[in-house]
Amino acid sequence: MSIDAEKAYDAVYQWSEEQGFAGHDPFDGLESRAFQVTPLKHVGLARLAWLQMVKRSSTDLRSVLQVPKGMNAKGIALFASAELSRFRATGAENHRQNSEAHLRKLRESAIQGSTARGEATKAFGYNFDWQSRAFYAPKGTPTIVPTAFAARAFIENYQLSRDDADRDFLIEICRFIVNDLNRPHEDADTVCFSYTPRDRSLIFNASLLAGETLASVGAITGNAEYTELGLKSARYVLENQNENGSWAYGPKLRHKWVDNFHTAFILLSLKRIGAAVPKLNADEAIRRGFDFWLSNLFLMDGTPKYYDSATHPVDIHSAAAAIAVLADFRGQDARALPLAEKVAAWTIENMCDQDGFFYYQLRESETVKTPFIRWGQAWMAYALAKLLEARAAQPISVSPR
Numbered sequence: 001m002s003i004d005a006e007k008a009y010d011a012v013y014q015w016s017e018e019q020g021f022a023g024h025d026p027f028d029g030l031e032s033r034a035f036q037v038t039p040l041k042h043v044g045l046a047r048l049a050w051l052q053m054v055k056r057s058s059t060d061l062r063s064v065l066q067v068p069k070g071m072n073a074k075g076i077a078l079f080a081s082a083e084l085s086r087f088r089a090t091g092a093e094n095h096r097q098n099s100e101a102h103l104r105k106l107r108e109s110a111i112q113g114s115t116a117r118g119e120a121t122k123a124f125g126y127n128f129d130w131q132s133r134a135f136y137a138p139k140g141t142p143t144i145v146p147t148a149f150a151a152r153a154f155i156e157n158y159q160l161s162r163d164d165a166d167r168d169f170l171i172e173i174c175r176f177i178v179n180d181l182n183r184p185h186e187d188a189d190t191v192c193f194s195y196t197p198r199d200r201s202l203i204f205n206a207s208l209l210a211g212e213t214l215a216s217v218g219a220i221t222g223n224a225e226y227t228e229l230g231l232k233s234a235r236y237v238l239e240n241q242n243e244n245g246s247w248a249y250g251p252k253l254r255h256k257w258v259d260n261f262h263t264a265f266i267l268l269s270l271k272r273i274g275a276a277v278p279k280l281n282a283d284e285a286i287r288r289g290f291d292f293w294l295s296n297l298f299l300m301d302g303t304p305k306y307y308d309s310a311t312h313p314v315d316i317h318s319a320a321a322a323i324a325v326l327a328d329f330r331g332q333d334a335r336a337l338p339l340a341e342k343v344a345a346w347t348i349e350n351m352c353d354q355d356g357f358f359y360y361q362l363r364e365s366e367t368v369k370t371p372f373i374r375w376g377q378a379w380m381a382y383a384l385a386k387l388l389e390a391r392a393a394q395p396i397s398v399s400p401r
Contacts, residue, residue: 003341003344003345003348004348005344005348005384005387005388005391006384006388008344008348008352008356008380008384009082009086009381009384009385009388011352011355011356012352012356012357012358012377012380012381012384013079013082013083013381014356015355015356015357015371015377016079016357016373016377016378016381019069019373020071021071021075021076021079021102021373021378022069022070022071022072022373023069023070023371023372023373023374023377024060024062024067024069024070024370024372024373025070025072025126025127025128025372025373025374025375026055026360026372026375027051027055027126027128027130028054028062028067028070028127028128029050029051029052029053029054029055029062029065029067030047030050030051030128030129030130030131031067031068031070031128031129031139032050032054032062032065032066032067033065033066033067033068034065034066035050035065044131044136047129047131047136048131048132048133051130051131054067058363058366058368060368060370069373070127070128071105071109071127072126072127072146072373072374072378073106073109073124073125073126073127073146073149073150074124074126074145074146074149074150074374074378075373075374075377075378076102076105076106076109076150076378077102077106077124077146077149077150077152077153078149078153078374078378078379078381078382079098079102079378079381079382080099080102080103080106080153080157081099081149081152081153081156081382081385082378082381082382082384082385082386083095083096083098083099083102083385084096084099084153084156084157084160085156085382085385085386085388085389086385086388086389087099087160088160088389089385089388089389089391089392089393090392099153099157102153103153103154103157106124106150106153106154107169109124110122110123110124110150110169111123111124111125111140111142113142113176113180115175115179116179119172119175120172120175121172121173121175121176121179121180122169122172122173122175122176123142123143123147123173123176123180124142124143124146124147124150125137125139125140125141125142125143125146126139126140126141126143126146127139127140132201133254134199134201135195135196135198135199135201136198137195137196137198137199141196141197141198142176142180142196142197143195143196144177144181144193144194144195144196144206144207144209144210145195145206145209147173147176147177147213148209148210148212148213149209150173151170151173151213151216151217152212152213152216154166154169154170154173155170155216155217155220158170158220167220167221170213170217170220170221171217171221171223173213173217174213174214174217174218174223174226177193177210177213177214178214178225178226178229180197181193181194181196181197181210182194182197182199182200184200184201184202185202185236186232189232189235190232190233190235190236190239191207191211191229191232191233191236192207192233192236193206193207193210193211193233194206194207201250202250202251202252202255203249203250203255204237204240204247204248204249204250204251204262204266205249205262205265205266205269207233207236207237208233208234208237208265208266208269208270208273209265209269210233211229211230211231211232211233211234211269211273212230212233212269212272212273212276213230214226214227214229214230214233215227215229215230215231215234215272215273215276215277216230216272216273216276218230218276218277219276219277227276227277230273230276230277231273231277231279231280233273234269234270234273234274234277234280234282235280237266237270238270238282238285241285241288241289242258244292245285245288245289245290245291245292246258246263246289246292246293246296246308247262247263247266247289249262257307258296258307258308258309259297259306259307259308259318260293260297260304260305260306260307260315260318260321260322261315261317261318261321261322263289263292263293263297264293264321264322264324264325265321265325266289267286267289267290267293267325267329268324268325268328270282270285270286270289271286271328271329271332274286286332287333290329290332290333292308294335294339296308297318297322298322298339298343299311301342301346302339302342302343302344302345302346302347303346304318304319304322304343304346304347305318306318312362312363312364313361313362313363313364313368314350314351314361314362315360315361316347316351316358316359316360316361316372316375316376316379316380317375317376317379319343319346319347319351319380319383320347320358320376320379320380320382320383321379321383322339322340322343322383323340323343323344323347323383323384323386323387324379324382324383324386324387326339326340326343327340327383327386327387327389327390328386328390330390330393337390340387340390341387344383344384344387347380350362353369353371357371357376357377358371358376358377358380359371359376360372360375360376
């Protein structure tokens with residue numbers, strides 16, 4: 001199967017560039033000026049209800065509700081990684097220059113802090129207030145997810161440049177993880193990191209992102225504390241793998257669903273931790289998880305399901321994460337790259353607008369075409385770049401399962 005992924009990549013990157021790489025987000029409803037002038041902004045249940053109302057509406061209410069567009073650190077990190085991927089595949093200098101521009105933005109937007117010993121830390125947050133069922137994170141709260149994606153972009157840049165400034169920046173990010181994130185679970189062999197310094201949530205993929213960052217930077221710097229913590233974070237998630245190979249979102253009863261993109265994130269983080277810390281020895285667990293993912297979270301035509309038990313809503317995040325992670329697994333499983341191609345073809349055919357951006361969701365009876373910059377455009381740019389890089393690489397011989 002051959003699709004014009006390069007054309008789709010150029011179109012979504014150009015569209016995003018025309019927006020200044022800024023826009024709306026599924027979770028930005030609390031930034032509504034109409035909501036912020038009410039006393040409800042101080043009530044957790046009201047914040048959660050409002051955020052979900054804006055997120056789930058099939059009509060984009062953000063203009064009416066006066067939700068401003070913003071630039072998101074995770075989105076910028078994804079664009080940086082996408083352009084680094086295009087540079088690795090093509091050697092074209094414009095991609096290198098674009099990645100450097102995105103990395104400069106990240107440096108400028110980093111949340112600066114310090115440890116009890118006065119050592120500098122760096123982290124990243126979201127550009128909007130966010131309310132979950134468990135906790136509230138005002139915009140700018142240091143958060144592991146954007147921090148880890150920023151770290152990945154700097155890791156990839158360091159691998160190209162060997163610039164000590166990148167290495168030092170990564171060490172400051174690791175100091176944030178080690179010193180500021182809570183550890184709601186920790187014993188001699190395993191650890192789970194919190195989502196922010198404000199909560200004690202047990203979320204598998206979020207904790208693994210912390211562990212992945214520590215393991216990767218530990219391998220670069222020779223820091224044994226970082227690699228050991230990365231190893232322990234992987235062991236915690238491996239111990240919570242279901243018998244069928246799947247992982248729930250977290251260990252608590254309210255987290256017992258299995259979805260497409262969080263499964264993809266867990267698999268990729270485990271793979272990266274294993275590459276940084278070979279004694280993890282998680283190949284069999286990853287294989288079981290990969291088999292479950294392919295067997296239960298895709299339709300035959302490449303449609304990425306949302307849950308293992310339900311297809312809809314088909315979400316651009318599921319599609320993009322699948323393409324990117326499948327491309328990354330091309331050396332581990334012969335099914336990976338063909339399925340990445342199939343998912344990309346289906347997504348371009350069904351979720352790409354003629355103007356170049358990608359739709360948010362296909363629901364059972366309607367299409368939500370809102371072009372979210374981080375959730376959709378940055379992720380699809382990254383996914384298509386990874387697919388193009390995989391195509392450009394020399395074939396790797398693997399046995400079909």
